[in-house]
Amino acid sequence: MSKKRQITIVDIAEAAGVSIATVSNVLNRRNVPMTPETIRKVEQTAEQLGYRRNVMAASLSRKKSYELGMLVPVFGGYHGQFAEEMQRMAHGYGYHLSVFSAAGFDPEIEKRHLDVLLQRRVDGLICHGLAMSQEATRHLVGEGTPLVLFNAWGWPNDIAVGAVNLDFVDGCDEAVRHLYEQGCRTIVYLAKTSLYATDLQRRAGFRNGLSKLPEPVPYDMIDSDEVETIDQALEQVERLWNREAPVGILGFDDVISLAFMSAVQRRGYRVPEDFRIAGINNDPVTTVCHPMLTSLDIPYALQAEMTMMLMLEALGDTRALKQSPADEARKLKRIGHEIQIPLRLIARRSSIAEALE
Structure with a gap:
């Protein structure tokens, strides 16, 4: 059984009715004057014939692989x-x-x-x-x-x-001030120190937001990597909370915030009456949970x-x-x-x- 012959740029040129040089210029994306119609014709013909470029050879010849x-x-x-x-x-x-x-x-x-x-x-x-x-x-x-x-x-x-x-510093700053404006007088950041540099940006924004509030408020930064369960993180928040106003929670991401919200609801608390919670990333799940989760959207x-x-x-x-x-x-x-x-x-x-x- 004979091996199927490999399609070449000569075959494409003949089928498309253009020169070999034109085919080479299109396939190698050379910056030479060509009409959009010519480019489209060559590309469609190459696809129809099943042409496969030798990427390694092309990159060696023009010192660019795309x-x-x-x-x-x-x-x-x-x-x-x-x-x-x-x-x-x-x-x-x-x-x-x-x-x-x-x-x-x-x-x-x-x-x-x-x-x-x-x-x-x-x-x-x-x-x-x-x-x-x-x-x-x-x-x-x-x-x-x-x-x-x-x-x-x-x-x-x-x-x-x-x-x-991503500007997590300004984003977390805004989230802290949002929680305060919504009546929270205790604010907690649920951190994740295993993601060191990313977590540091969130911590910096959390501190910046606290520094801009019109009054000092009790706060904490709880490392979610250091607790065995999210319920233990909730217990730490409960010890800080004076029950006079809602607690504001900013999670490292939406996953941590949603896990905390579930723990809060299992314990019999209400969201947003007792806890007001925000996450980061605006994952799709933020709009299908109950209540829907406030989050920082990533462009x-x-x-x-x-x-x-x-x-x-x-x-x-x-x-x-x-x-x-x-x-x-x-x-x-x-x-x-x-x-x-x-x-x-x-x-x-x-x-x-x-x-x-």
């Missing part, structure tokens, strides 16, 4: 949603994005992923601040691969071309757009950069090489005093 790599700590929750958004964003700019998980911060898996990405000759790498060590990133930069970080606070400027970070698309913009700048891809929203980028707050992405508080019944009227 392949990007991404490392996240885990695939769940925020990280999984952001990875999906980044894949859509990269595709829109003509790049393919391969996403790898650090599998709970396993250094061996981290090293293997890096080796694979370098072997693939990816043009650039996008990495969460908790998904890779600074030592590993320095090795990567030494190989000449541009690195863009996201949610990586306080990293040295010489490691990455930039970082696109995934904006963070992905700014991350891609930094990568395109590092790669010098002027063609793709013409599509990026430069005006939107100028509006965002910058601290050094970090772009700050603002969060939006979505107030729902779990924290709103007016819902009782």
Whole structure:
């Protein structure tokens, strides 16, 4: 049985009725004048014929693969949603994005992923601040691969071309003030110290919010990693609470806030009459629980757009950069090489005093 012949750009040129050079320019995304109709015809013909590019050979010949790599700590929750958004964003700019998980911060898996990405000759790498060590990133930069970080606070400027970070400080500040405005006179943050840098940003915002209140209020920061059950965290809150006004709770994320709300309701307390609760991430479950959960909403698309913009700048891809929203980028707050992405508080019944009227 004979082996099926591999389709070449010569076959595509003949079928599409264009020159071989035109096919090469389209498939290799060269920045030369071509009509949208010509580009569409070549791409459709290549797809119909079942053409498969030799990515490795193409990247060697033009020193560009249009392949990007991404490392996240885990695939769940925020990280999984952001990875999906980044894949859509990269595709829109003509790049393919391969996403790898650090599998709970396993250094061996981290090293293997890096080796694979370098072997693939990816043009650039996008990495969460908790998904890779600074030592590993320095090795990567030494190989000449541009690195863009996201949610990586306080990293040295010489490691990455930039970082696109969610502004948890301002977001948690706003959440604390919201809880106070809704009548809470005891406020507690349910922390998660195992996610060190991310937790520190939330703690800083929690403290900032407390400092801006018109009066001092009893408060605490309870580490959810240090209690065996969420009921133990509730018991700590009960010891702080004077019963004269509702307690305000800000959880590290929606999962912790929802677990705490369930514990509160099992104990016979009411939400929002006794406890007014807010979370972070605005996961879909926040609108199907009872009561619906107040949460800080994450603008995934904006963070992905700014991350891609930094990568395109590092790669010098002027063609793709013409599509990026430069005006939107100028509006965002910058601290050094970090772009700050603002969060939006979505107030729902779990924290709103007016819902009782």
